[in-house]
Amino acid sequence: MHWAYKIAERLIEKYPEKEVFTCASGISPSGPVHIGNFREVVTTYFVVKALESYGKKTRFIFSWDDFDRFRKVPQNVPASYEKYIGLPYSDVPDPLGKSTYAEYFQWQFEHSLTRFDIDPEFIYQTEQYRSGRYESYIWLAVEKRREIYDILMQFKTGEQKEEEREEFYPITLYCEDCGKDSTDIQMVVLERREVVYRCVCTRNQRKILSNRHQIKLNWKVDWAMRWKLEDVVFEPGGRDHSSETGSYNVSKVIAKEIFQYEAPDYAAYDFIRLKGADVKMSSSAGNVLTLDDLFKIYSPELILFLFAKYQPEMSFHIGLDEDVLRNYVEFDRYQLAFNKGQLKDDFIISALKLACAKVHTKEPSFNQIAGIYPLVHFQLDALQRVLNTADEKYSLDELRMVSDRVEEWVKKYNKHRVINVNEQPNQTYYASLPRQEQEHLQKFVDLIKGDIELPAEALMTHIYAICAQEDKKEMKANQKALFQNIYKLLLNEKSGPRLSLLISALGIKKVVELIDFRR
Incomplete structure (x- = not known):
């Protein structure tokens, strides 16, 4: 059984009375959203589709x-943006001057998701x-700040210090x-919900916060709070959040002990790497491949299939070399077998269904x-004519x-695949061939x-x-x-496009010119 359906069945068994299954994912718009980030979204998407296949109502949220x-x-952003470090992403200006930094990268990714018909409920x-929706949870966390500190220290090796505990705010x-x-928060007066703080911008003068919507919960508390508020039953997380002392396990305890909520079912996913790179993709490092980059090479269905066919905890590489051909061949083969009812692998069948x-x-x-x-020479009308000769008729669109x-x-990515036709007949190569092979070439020309x-x-x-001859083994060798020999004399390669199409593309006159040595 495919992993997405296993998770769906586990959720249904765990929440038999649940009317709506809320599944979550989320990303920080720190830079171009790359295909490694996409694994966060697509993992949730597959579980949502699996739940829906069992007739369950779902809510797919994306934060x-x-x-x-x-x-x-990031490397692709002007160095002058260093002056904005410390602001929320939503308050940093757009590099193009049209909106905000956050909106710039959010729009790019949201637009890419439409190519897959992935349409989550976006939560900003x-x-x-700033709407105050989280305010009661913020003050609850402040009220229980010492308990939260104790939970955090359970996952650390350092000693708990009472002074540090008293000064801690989540x-x-x-x-x-x-x-x-x-x-730097100096003190909080809970009765008046008043925060006294210092900031380096005013040389650390003490100030009283007047706008409480400038407060944000720290990550591990924030994550637990959102599970509670949105009633999340499933959310995946990257390998960096999934260790024994990672964010999920910490937030899981905070959710239970502070917000009285059982943490959602969880799936850890591993990183996706660019083929040939030993490090994970990073927007700040600039070694990224976005969905828009991938769309220029792969169909949306094939992209989804590449993600669906791997277990989330498995790392895999995305290559733009000959892997592209292998991926297309495999995908086409599976599709054809599936549509003929000949595909028996249940996991692959499910992966194809999830990929639509x-x-x-x-x-x-x-x-x-x-x-x-x-x-x-990448001429579309010429391509159409060549395919027509093979009775494969397609419109230009x-x-x-x-x-x-x-x-x-x-x-x-593969400039070496630009095929160069030999300019002159290769007399030396032809002369090196056995007599029988020369005769076969002559018969080909006559044909x-x-x-x-x-x-x-x-x-x-x-x-x-x-x-043709009686000895089948020798016939196949010939x-x-x-x-x-034909490909070598035409292209100086041992192989090439299907021969009938190659002849049509070059024209009989050119083929004869390069292969007929009887003149």
């Missing part, structure tokens, strides 16, 4: 932690905090003057286009769905020079027949040699 502090200037934490305060969190995979009857294969498109991805993949124009399948049958 933007835009009230978190701006910690570090700045709005929630909140962050943004200064009313400079807007930053460079503050289906056979695109009017879409050519990525691998086929990858073999032809560079040959015709249908071809463009795949050809744009192929062109991006070849030109940006394609014939007056009768053969359909692609018939042409291939006739080409294979050139090497056929392999024939094809290798």
Whole structure:
């Protein structure tokens, strides 16, 4: 059984009377949201879909932690943004000057999710905090600050200090003057809900906070509070939150002992890495691949399938090299077998369903286009003509769905796949061939020079027949040699696009010019 359905069944068993199953995810808009962050969202999405397949009502919430502090200037943001460190992301200006820093990256990611038909309920934490929605929970946490300190210390190796315990507050305060969190809380008068603090912007002069909506709960308390408020029953978390002393286990205790709420079911997910990189993706480090980058190479269904086919706790790499071809071949093979009722692997069947995979009857294969498109110099009308000769008829719009991805993949990531046709006949190579192989090449030339124009399948049958003989093993060896020699003389490679399409792309005149040495 697929992991998403296992989690769904566990939730249904745990909450038999639950009318609506709230499943959560969340990201801080610290920079471009990369495909590693996407694992947070898609893990929840798959569990939601599994619950719905069992007839359950769901609520899929996605929290933007835009009230978190701006910690570090990412590489793709001007260095001058260092002056904004300490402000909430929602108060930092947009690099393009149109909105805010948070909204800039939020919009990009939300727009990307629409390509998958993923439509969660977005919750913006700045709005929630500044609306006063969390106020009662904030003061409850302040009232129980010593108990929270004790819980935090259970997960630390250092000794508990009474002085530190008395000075501990589970909140962050943004200064009313400079807007930053460079503050130090001096005291809190609970009866008046009054906070006395100092800030470096006023040389640490004592001030009384007048706007209580400048207060934010610290992360592990904040997470526990939101579980309670939103009635969350499932939320995943990254490996960095999932250790024995990690955020989830700490927040789990805070949720129970401070907010009297049982922590939601949890799934730890591992990082996704770029192939060839030994470190996890990081917006601040600049080594990221966004969903928009991935859409330029992969279809939305295939992207979802790549995530669905791995257990959340398994790390995997995203490569833009030959892995792309392998991923498309595997996906197409699974889809075809599934639609024919021949796929028996229940896990893969579930992964395909979660990815909304289906056979695109009017879409050519990525691998086929990858073999032809560079040959015709990325000319779409030429690609259409070549495919027509193989009785594969597509409109330009249908071809463009795949050809744009192929062109991006070849030109940006795999320039070596730009196929160069030999300019002159390779007399030296031809002369090095055994007499029999030369004769097979001559028969091939006579075949394609014939007056009768053969359909692609018939042409291939006739080409294979050139090497026909009773010894099947030797016949296959001769056929392999024939094809290798043709590709070598045309492209200086041992293999290439399907031969009938290659002939159509180059034209018979050019093929004969490079292979016929009897002149």
